[in-house]
Amino acid sequence: MTSTVSANGLLAGDLPVLTRKDFVSDQEVRWCPGCGDYSILAQMQKMLPELHVAKENIVFISGIGCSSRFPYYVETYGFHSIHGRALTIASGLKTARPELKVFVVTGDGDGLSIGGNHLLHAMRRNIDLTVVLFNNRIYGLTKGQFSPTSEFGKVTKSSPYGTTEQPLNPIRIALAAGATFVARSVDRDTKHLEETLFKAAQHKGISFVEVYQNCNIFNDGAYAAFAEKDVRQERMLFLEDGKPMRFGNNREHGIRLNGFTPEVVHDAESDDGLIVHDATMANPLLANILVGMDYPNYPVPIGVFRSVEAPTYDELVQKQVDAAKAKEKPDFDALLRSGETWEVS
Amino acid sequence: MVSNGLMTTEMHSPPEHVVEELDRVTIRFAGDSGDGMQLTGTQFTRTTAVFGNDIATLPDYPAEIRAPTGSLPGVSGFQLSFSSSDIRTPGDQPDVLVAMNPAALKTNLGDLVPGGLLIVDEDEFNPANLKKAAYTSNPLEDGSLRGFQVVAIHITRQNELALEGLPLNAAGKFKSRNFYALGLILWLYGRPLDTTVKWAEERFGRSPETLDANLRALYAGHAFGETTEVFHTRYEVAPATVRPGTYRHISGNEATALGFVAASILSGLPLFYGSYPITPASDVLHELSKLKSFGVKTFQAEDEIAAIGAAIGAAYGGHLALTGTSGPGLALKSEALNLAVMTELPLVVIDVQRAGPSTGMPTKTEQSDLLQAMFGRNGDSAVAIVAPCTPADCFMMAIEAFRLALKYMVPVVFLSDGYLGNGSEPWRIPSLSDIPKLDWEYAKPVEGWQPYLRNPETGARTWAVPGQKGLEHRIGGLEKSGQNGDISYDPRNHHEMTLARMGKVANMTRDIPPLEVSGPSEGELLVLGWGGTYGAISSAVEAARSQGKSVASAHLRYLNPFPANIESVLRSYKKVLIPELNTGQLSLLIRGMFLVDAVPFNKISGQPFKIREIQGKIDEVLGLRGPYVLDFPQGSALSGG
Numbered sequence: 001m002t003s004t005v006s007a008n009g010l011l012a013g014d015l016p017v018l019t020r021k022d023f024v025s026d027q028e029v030r031w032c033p034g035c036g037d038y039s040i041l042a043q044m045q046k047m048l049p050e051l052h053v054a055k056e057n058i059v060f061i062s063g064i065g066c067s068s069r070f071p072y073y074v075e076t077y078g079f080h081s082i083h084g085r086a087l088t089i090a091s092g093l094k095t096a097r098p099e100l101k102v103f104v105v106t107g108d109g110d111g112l113s114i115g116g117n118h119l120l121h122a123m124r125r126n127i128d129l130t131v132v133l134f135n136n137r138i139y140g141l142t143k144g145q146f147s148p149t150s151e152f153g154k155v156t157k158s159s160p161y162g163t164t165e166q167p168l169n170p171i172r173i174a175l176a177a178g179a180t181f182v183a184r185s186v187d188r189d190t191k192h193l194e195e196t197l198f199k200a201a202q203h204k205g206i207s208f209v210e211v212y213q214n215c216n217i218f219n220d221g222a223y224a225a226f227a228e229k230d231v232r233q234e235r236m237l238f239l240e241d242g243k244p245m246r247f248g249n250n251r252e253h254g255i256r257l258n259g260f261t262p263e264v265v266h267d268a269e270s271d272d273g274l275i276v277h278d279a280t281m282a283n284p285l286l287a288n289i290l291v292g293m294d295y296p297n298y299p300v301p302i303g304v305f306r307s308v309e310a311p312t313y314d315e316l317v318q319k320q321v322d323a324a325k326a327k328e329k330p331d332f333d334a335l336l337r338s339g340e341t342w343e344v345s
Numbered sequence: 346m347v348s349n350g351l352m353t354t355e356m357h358s359p360p361e362h363v364v365e366e367l368d369r370v371t372i373r374f375a376g377d378s379g380d381g382m383q384l385t386g387t388q389f390t391r392t393t394a395v396f397g398n399d400i401a402t403l404p405d406y407p408a409e410i411r412a413p414t415g416s417l418p419g420v421s422g423f424q425l426s427f428s429s430s431d432i433r434t435p436g437d438q439p440d441v442l443v444a445m446n447p448a449a450l451k452t453n454l455g456d457l458v459p460g461g462l463l464i465v466d467e468d469e470f471n472p473a474n475l476k477k478a479a480y481t482s483n484p485l486e487d488g489s490l491r492g493f494q495v496v497a498i499h500i501t502r503q504n505e506l507a508l509e510g511l512p513l514n515a516a517g518k519f520k521s522r523n524f525y526a527l528g529l530i531l532w533l534y535g536r537p538l539d540t541t542v543k544w545a546e547e548r549f550g551r552s553p554e555t556l557d558a559n560l561r562a563l564y565a566g567h568a569f570g571e572t573t574e575v576f577h578t579r580y581e582v583a584p585a586t587v588r589p590g591t592y593r594h595i596s597g598n599e600a601t602a603l604g605f606v607a608a609s610i611l612s613g614l615p616l617f618y619g620s621y622p623i624t625p626a627s628d629v630l631h632e633l634s635k636l637k638s639f640g641v642k643t644f645q646a647e648d649e650i651a652a653i654g655a656a657i658g659a660a661y662g663g664h665l666a667l668t669g670t671s672g673p674g675l676a677l678k679s680e681a682l683n684l685a686v687m688t689e690l691p692l693v694v695i696d697v698q699r700a701g702p703s704t705g706m707p708t709k710t711e712q713s714d715l716l717q718a719m720f721g722r723n724g725d726s727a728v729a730i731v732a733p734c735t736p737a738d739c740f741m742m743a744i745e746a747f748r749l750a751l752k753y754m755v756p757v758v759f760l761s762d763g764y765l766g767n768g769s770e771p772w773r774i775p776s777l778s779d780i781p782k783l784d785w786e787y788a789k790p791v792e793g794w795q796p797y798l799r800n801p802e803t804g805a806r807t808w809a810v811p812g813q814k815g816l817e818h819r820i821g822g823l824e825k826s827g828q829n830g831d832i833s834y835d836p837r838n839h840h841e842m843t844l845a846r847m848g849k850v851a852n853m854t855r856d857i858p859p860l861e862v863s864g865p866s867e868g869e870l871l872v873l874g875w876g877g878t879y880g881a882i883s884s885a886v887e888a889a890r891s892q893g894k895s896v897a898s899a900h901l902r903y904l905n906p907f908p909a910n911i912e913s914v915l916r917s918y919k920k921v922l923i924p925e926l927n928t929g930q931l932s933l934l935i936r937g938m939f940l941v942d943a944v945p946f947n948k949i950s951g952q953p954f955k956i957r958e959i960q961g962k963i964d965e966v967l968g969l970r971g972p973y974v975l976d977f978p979q980g981s982a983l984s985g986g
Contacts (some may be wrong), residue, residue: 025819027819027831054814055817056811056812056813056814056815056816056817057811057812058811059811061658064822071819071821072819072832075817076817077811077817077818077819078817078818078819078820078821079661079688079819079820079821080819080820080821080822080823081654081657081684081821081822082680082681082684082822085650085651085654085681085684087651087654088646088650088651088652088653088654088655088657088658088681089654089655089657089658089661090658091644091651091654091655091658092617092619092644092654092655092656092657092658092659092661092662092666093658093659093661093662093811094658095617095642095644095655095658095659096615096617096642096658096659096662096663096664096666097662097663097664097811097812099812100662100811100812117647117648117651118647118650118651118654120647121646121647121651317642317644320637321637321638321640321641321642323637324637324638325637325638325640327638328638329638330638330639330640332606332607332610332639332777333776333777335603335606335636335639336593336603336774336775337591337593337774339593339594340391340394340395340540340544340593340594341591341592341593341774342394342395342397342591342592342593343590343591343592344397344587344588344589344590344591344592344773345589
């Protein structure tokens with residue numbers, strides 16, 4: 001009755017060198033041709049070997065939705081659970097087994113609608129999970145109803161007269177809930193996406209990545225106006241820690257603050273006065289300003305909004321257990337006899 | 346049981362108290378929810394248990410933490426019954442009622458036996474409190490209590506006098522009245538004070554003033570009994586003859602928590618408990634969260650769904666996974682419980698049942714979640730169901746729940762109830778070394794391994810957990826192929842996988858003890874029960890037999906599957922009576938599964954059965970009387986009136 005589970009992840013030095021192919025499962029990928037999910041899967045599979053974690057110590061957990069098929073396609077442990085609840089399962093697994101590397105794959109419906117509550121609480125606990133939220137601003141699996149991130153007035157199958165509700169901004173939610181790592185990337189920019197996933201996976205604590213993902217069937221071109229290759233540099237702001245905020249084909253434009261309001265500085269000759277990005281601010285004031293920037297009024301910020309260190313939930317729980325064990329040798333018979341007892345002979 | 350008139354007004358000193366020996370006494374302490382009645386009852390229970398009596402308790406408290414002081418909804422009660430012989434229920438009706446205010450009198454008097462002893466705090470029967478209790482005249486003066494032995498004592502004033510000189514204001518002193526009452530009752534039944542003194546010293550050690558006040562009140566109450574002539578009789582209840590061993594007093598929820606830790610030790614797997622606070626199950630969370638030195642991790646989740654989700658995650662990770670709740674929480678957990686059925690993970694779900702539907706009556710007991718546990722999920726989805734039958738039995742059934750979950754890779758629902766969870770009894774402490782270890786194994790990375798390889802005997806699939814090299818695989822809520830674990834919509838596969846999942850639960854039939862019968866192995870009548878009604882049913886049936894009636898009883902602790910011999914037991918009697926604290930859920934199963942024309946007997950008042958209620962129904966079914974009808978007298982907290 002001994003455990004066959006390795007207590008800890010193997011040391012990187014003991015690992016065989018893994019490649020992208022090692023993380024490709026034998027399952028046929030069944031997303032619609034042209035779906036943005038393919039790119040996210042590919043970048044993930046490319047990135048995973050770089051983590052130097054044995055693949056048996058990696059787990060992907062998902063809920064329900066197109067994105068949640070993801071675990072079937074990655075050759076690690078995987079759990080395709082029920083709608084909205086991936087984070088609960090991941091939280092239990094990580095708390096029980098802190099040595100595992102646990103990813104959660106979710107979507108805008110799964111993570112922000114039916115599972116919104118769990119997202120908040122996983123973030124405030126700072127449990128060491130990497131959460132990737134595929135935001136296509138539509139319900140794809142159920143064939144085209146509006147989602148909690150669909151823009152106001154959007155016409156869909158379930159809103160033929162246009163929606164009458166405001167969308168959520170996932171990054172704003174993550175910041176509000178105290179997530180220690182918050183980032184955004186986009187399916188079309190494969191290099192940026194791979195780098196962002198890598199940074200998120202390396203973060204200790206909750207890491208949240210919103211990926212702008214195109215659903216070419218039910219919401220095609222949702223991000224095309226700013227995310228396509230030819231306009232990307234002009235219409236997106238690539239956040240780089242410690243650097244002034246610049247964008248444009250030749251990085252000629254900048255962003256400065258006027259009070260609390262960001263302003264575009266066209267053809268900014270000098271970096272003076274431009275905002276220098278700092279994702280490590282204890283109080284995410286800057287991140288909260290950036291999150292309000294959107295196309296067409298601003299370039300869309302992309303990259304790491306926040307990255308700070310804090311004790312993780314799973315680690316704190318383990319510490320309490322270890323401390324309790326160190327303090328008192330567990331003696332169950334003594335526990336049963338604690339309090340008042342009496343003898344009958 | 347309590348007899349004789351009691352008061353004379355002649356003065357002489359010191360008074361001689363007649364000592365009368367009794368076999369069994371039932372006492373109810375009732376007061377405002379701020380009066381410390383639960384504490385008073387618990388302390389009397391501990392003392393009495395240590396003294397060696399058999400004892401059973403029934404705390405009865407309002408859902409409101411603090412309803413308006415003195416109001417009818419704010420009344421909190423604690424009933425206990427102790428005896429020199431074996432008892433299994435906290436008593437049908439109190440022989441003694443301690444009412445700390447008019448509201449407590451009004452809501453409890455209906456239960457007191459005719460001629461019973463009624464002790465009241467006379468000081469609290471003032472116009473304001475009488476009005477709050479909707480009395481139009483003072484019952485202490487209007488003759489309405491003529492049928493009882495009324496002892497009206499100035500508890501508040503006497504207690505204040507005892508605490509004179511302490512640096513406490515009147516409100517602070519008022520808080521010790523329950524210790525005064527406790528001291529008095531301890532004297533009345535010849536109980537030593539040392540158990541309470543020791544407890545108070547531990548509890549209030551850091552607050553010498555509180556300790557001093559409570560001990561002074563305790564001694565003063567005791568001395569009042571000793572030195573006054575208010576009572577001319579005191580009572581003795583000799584210790585019960587029980588099996589030799591070391592005993593303690595234990596509640597059902599405590600036994601539940603300890604049982605699951607025992608399962609962790611017996612299996613060698615760390616215990617993970619995911620839970621969201623809910624009455625009356627929260628005590629299990631409180632108990633387990635203290636036991637970190639046993640490797641227990643508790644996860645207070647953001648909601649019921651997260652609680653079971655986290656437990657499923659822990660089960661997937663190879664730990665001993667537990668979640669706990671009450672009825673409304675079980676409803677919320679349904680979808681996730683079904684995921685555990687589908688992914689065939691070992692998981693135990695505690696349901697400390699309470700009166701429903703919906704929010705119902707959170708602090709009142711009921712057995713109305715049986716069908717929810719049995720069928721409350723989409724699809725054909727079987728879980729195993731076990732039900733402890735006494736507070737202490739929660740310990741063994743907790744271990745049993747995990748034995749089955751681990752061996753068959755099936756979720757198990759553990760159906761406790763508020764009566765068991767909050768009730769308590771003396772417990773002969775077991776030794777872990779006497780309990781068999783729990784078997785389980787993780788999957789072995791063998792050639793041709795796949796996630797749904799099954800044990801040919803049990804039907805259980807293998808348990809491959811993250812971290813095991815070479816066993817990387819995917820599971821989930823979608824139907825999977827029994828051949829390779831891939832997603833499958835194959836018609837034959839779904840048919841076979843459904844039967845395989847259901848079959849694992851059916852296979853347990855071979856692995857659980859047969860249904861035991863108490864009484865004749867065939868005859869006129871079998872009374873069949875399950876869960877927390879054991880005490881009342883077995884007591885009623887024994888009483889009927891002692892009157893020469895041909896009645897047997899049997900009690901189910903396994904509800905799914907049923908024990909293998911249940912049908913032959915049912916068919917050995919001309920009639921089967923099924924008393925339940927619901928509208929007939931076990932009856933429905935028994936009638937549906939075995940075509941046995943069982944007679945249901947149902948009580949849905951939020952309170953446990955009384956022995957005499959079951960006796961009345963037995964007599965009706967045996968044709969010894971006309972129809973037996975439950976009555977719910979006014980002023981009866983126990984009848985839910």
